Amino acid sequence: GALLGSISTYLLGRRQQKLDEDNRRHGALINTQFALFSQWKVVDGIKTNHLDPVWNETNRFTKLRATLFIKAPVAVPLSELAFIANSNNPNLIQEISDAEQDYLKSMLALDLFNHFRAEFEKNHPPIPGTFNKEKSSGQTIASKSELEMGDYYLTDLYKQVNLASPKLFQTIEKIADFVRQNFKDKDPIKIGEDKDAKKEQATSP
Numbered sequence: 001g002a003l004l005g006s007i008s009t010y011l012l013g014r015r016q017q018k019l020d021e022d023n024r025r026h027g028a029l030i031n032t033q034f035a036l037f038s039q040w041k042v043v044d045g046i047k048t049n050h051l052d053p054v055w056n057e058t059n060r061f062t063k064l065r066a067t068l069f070i071k072a073p074v075a076v077p078l079s080e081l082a083f084i085a086n087s088n089n090p091n092l093i094q095e096i097s098d099a100e101q102d103y104l105k106s107m108l109a110l111d112l113f114n115h116f117r118a119e120f121e122k123n124h125p126p127i128p129g130t131f132n133k134e135k136s137s138g139q140t141i142a143s144k145s146e147l148e149m150g151d152y153y154l155t156d157l158y159k160q161v162n163l164a165s166p167k168l169f170q171t172i173e174k175i176a177d178f179v180r181q182n183f184k185d186k187d188p189i190k191i192g193e194d195k196d197a198k199k200e201q202a203t204s205p
Contacts, residue, residue, distance in 0.1 A: 022183065022186075024080075025080075025083055025183075026179065026183050026186045028077055028080035028081055029081070029175055029178065029179055029183075030179075030188070030189055031074070031077050031080075032076050032077060032081065032096060032175060033172050033175050033176070033188060033189045035072065035074045035075055035076045035077070035100070036096070036099060036168050036172050036175075037168075037172055038072035038073060038074060039072040039099075039100065039103040039164075039168055040103075040165060040168040040169050040172070042070070042071060042072050042103070042107075043103060043106045043160075043161040043165045043168065044161075044165045044169075046067065046106070046110065046161050047158070047161045047162060047165055050067050051064070051154075051157065051158050051161065055158065059151075060151065061117075061147060061150035061151045061153075061154050062147070062150070064117075064154060065121075066113075066114040066117040066118050066121075067110065067113075068114075071107060072103070075100070076096055076097070076100045078093075078096070078097060078100075081093050081096065084096075084178070087178070087182060088181070088182075089174075089178055089181075092174060092175070092178055095171055095174060096171055098167070099167050099168050099170075099171040102160070102163055102164035102167050102168070103164050103168060105164070106157070106160040106161045106163075106164045108160075109153075109156050109157040109159075109160040109161075110157055112153055112156070112157075113153040113154060113156075113157045116149065116153050117150070117153075120142070120146065120150060124142050124146075172189075175188065176188035176189070176190075
């Protein structure tokens with residue numbers, strides 16, 4: 001009787017450990033989805049609300065001022081995802097890391113553009129009599145090389161967010177598929193392309 005009781009206690013303990021580990025792993029995947037979705041909203045908001053409207057404009061650099069964004073509040077908990085390496089889709093952990101790196105590259109490109117734009121405005125104040133108070137802008141005189149450099153930073157920003165936005169969203173969907181395949185009794189976060197939510201991420205000075 002004592003032996004059977006010990007075996008039963010051991011098996012129950014092992015079962016509870018497995019349940020706890022499954023819950024921990026599932027939680028790490030949900031947190032990863034949330035982190036990537038937060039990052040996607042930022043880069044997609046930059047693209048849709050700021051870059052796309054001026055992309056076909058002549059001298060588009062002059063049409064886009066320094067842009068402030070509330071950056072994603074959380075990072076991917078990569079250290080908690082090592083178990084993916086021993087799963088039926090080990091490459092997913094690399095895809096998750098790559099997607100977040102693309103987000104970070106977008107934020108670096110945004111910082112570089114903002115810095116150059118701020119220096120440009122500092123060195124080229126509006127010509128007297130041309131300042132528009134409503135638009136908070138005016139006509140300036142700048143060299144061709146300065147405009148080309150500004151366009152370079154803007155083009156690089158567009159390139160980075162244009163790469164990061166779909167990759168982030170696709171990776172979120174891949175994580176959802178992974179959860180469905182490996183955690184039969186648990187659900188992934190149901191994320192759609194929330195067009196309104198992303199707009200609130202952006203503000204322009």
